[in-house]
Amino acid sequence: MSREFPSIPLRRRQFLSGAAALGGAAGLTALGMRGAFAQEPEKPGEIIVRAWGGSWVESLKAGVSDPFTEMTGIAVRHDLTEDNEIQPKVWAAVAQNRIPPIHINWDTTTNATKSALRGVTEDLSDLPNLANVTELAKPVGLDGYPIVNTYGYVYVLAYRPEAFPDGPPQSWRDLLDPRFKGRIALYNDGIGFHFPAQVAGGGSLEDIPENMQPCWDFIAEIKKQEPLLGEDPDFTTWFQNGEIDAACTISTNAREAKKNGIEIDWVVPEEGAKFDTDGLWIPKGLPENELYWAKQYINFALTTEAQQVWLDGLGLPGVVPGLTPPEDLVGDPSYPTKEEDFENLIRISSKVQVENESDWFAKFKAIMQG
Numbered sequence: 445m446s447r448e449f450p451s452i453p454l455r456r457r458q459f460l461s462g463a464a465a466l467g468g469a470a471g472l473t474a475l476g477m478r479g480a481f482a483q484e485p486e487k488p489g490e491i492i493v494r495a496w497g498g499s500w501v502e503s504l505k506a507g508v509s510d511p512f513t514e515m516t517g518i519a520v521r522h523d524l525t526e527d528n529e530i531q532p533k534v535w536a537a538v539a540q541n542r543i544p545p546i547h548i549n550w551d552t553t554t555n556a557t558k559s560a561l562r563g564v565t566e567d568l569s570d571l572p573n574l575a576n577v578t579e580l581a582k583p584v585g586l587d588g589y590p591i592v593n594t595y596g597y598v599y600v601l602a603y604r605p606e607a608f609p610d611g612p613p614q615s616w617r618d619l620l621d622p623r624f625k626g627r628i629a630l631y632n633d634g635i636g637f638h639f640p641a642q643v644a645g646g647g648s649l650e651d652i653p654e655n656m657q658p659c660w661d662f663i664a665e666i667k668k669q670e671p672l673l674g675e676d677p678d679f680t681t682w683f684q685n686g687e688i689d690a691a692c693t694i695s696t697n698a699r700e701a702k703k704n705g706i707e708i709d710w711v712v713p714e715e716g717a718k719f720d721t722d723g724l725w726i727p728k729g730l731p732e733n734e735l736y737w738a739k740q741y742i743n744f745a746l747t748t749e750a751q752q753v754w755l756d757g758l759g760l761p762g763v764v765p766g767l768t769p770p771e772d773l774v775g776d777p778s779y780p781t782k783e784e785d786f787e788n789l790i791r792i793s794s795k796v797q798v799e800n801e802s803d804w805f806a807k808f809k810a811i812m813q814g
Contacts, residue, residue, distance in 0.1 A: 487737060490521050491741060492522075492545070493546065493549075505520075534559065549724070551725060557583065560586055577763045583794055585793030590725060592724055592725070592742055593763060594751070595758070596780070601613060601619075602693050605709055607627070607689035613690065617644050625670055626672075627690070628671045634809075638659055639790045639792060643658075643715035647659060663812075679691050695778035712788050712789065748764050
C-alpha cells in the first residue's frame with residue numbers, strides 16, 4: 445500500500461523531562477520495558493524496521509527509533525520496501541526456517557492479519573505496556589496479540605466548501621447530485637468506501653460480508669457520476685487543480701491538502717466512515733536476543749512519550765490514553781479520542797476484510813469499468 449503522501453512537517457515535542465538522560469537498561473526500566481525478563485540478552489548491532497517513506501518514516505524516527513537508540517545503544521535501520529513487497533519475502537523465510545529479512549514490520553492491520561492467519565507472527569501478549577493501552581490496540585477478529593495496532597485513521601468525505609454553499613454534506617448520497625458529475629473522487633479499488641456504501645444503499649453493516657448487494661447498488665449509482673479514480677497523491681492534485689469537489693480519502697491526505705493552502709474541509713457523514721488501523725508485528729525465526737529487543741522496540745512505541753511525537757507528525761489518534769491532539773484536530777471527527785467519538789465510525793473485523801477484500805476490490809472495479 446503506497447504511503448507517498450506529501451511531506452508533513454513534524455512538530456517535535458519535548459521528550460519526558462530527564463528521559464534523554466536515561467541510558468541503557470536504566471532507561472528501559474523507567475519506561476516499563478524490561479518486563480518479566482530476569483537478565484538482559486545481548487544487544488544486536490541494529491534492528492531493522494520496515495516502514496513507509498517520506499513523512500511516515502520521519503515521524504517514526506523522531507518518536508520511536510531515535511529515542512530507542514538513545515536509550516539502548518541499538519541502531520535502528522528503516523527498510524522502505526513496500527509492505528506488499530516485503531510480505532512474500534517474510535513468508536518464504538519463515539517457511540524455510542531462515543532468519544527473516546526484518547525484525548519488525550510496520551504494516552496495515554489488514555495486511556498484518558494475513559500474516560497472522562498464516563502463522564508467521566510472534567505473539568506479543570507479554571508486552572508490559574499493553575496494560576496501558578486502549579482497546580484500539582487489539583486486532584479485531586484475532587486471538588491474542590499477533591499484531592499490536594498503534595493508531596487509527598478515518599476515510600472521511602473531504603469536500604470544497606465553495607461547492608457546498610448550503611453547508612457541509614450530511615450524507616454520502618449527497619454525492620449523487622447531478623452537479624457533481626465528474627467532480628468526485630474515490631480510490632481506484634474503492635477502499636474506504638464499501639462499508640458506508642452498504643449503509644447508503646439501504647443495507648446493514650451486520651449483513652457484511654454475506655449480503656452486500658446494497659453496497660454494489662449504491663456504487664452503481666455513484667458510477668453514473670463518472671468519479672475520478674486514483675491513489676493518495678492524486679486527491680491533493682485534483683483538489684489543488686480544482687478538478688473535484690468531493691472525495692472519499694484518508695484524513696491525513698485532506699489535512700495535508702489544507703496545509704498546502706487548498707480550501708478544503710471534511711466530515712463523517714450520517715452513514716458513517718470507515719475506521720482503519722496500522723500496527724507493528726514481528727516475524728517468527730529471529731534469534732532469541734534479537735526477538736527480545738524487537739519486542740522492546742514495540743513496547744516503547746506504546747508509551748505516551750513515543751506516540752506523542754510519532755503521531756503528531758501524522759495527525760492520527762494513537763492507542764495510549766492522554767495524548768494531546770494537534771491543535772487543528774481538537775474535536776475533529778477524524779481524530780477520535782473518546783468512546784463516543786467512535787459511534788459513527790465503522791470498524792469491521794480484520795479477518796473478514798482479509799477473507800473478502802480482493803473480491804470487493806474486483807467487484808468495485810468491474811462496476812466502474814462496466
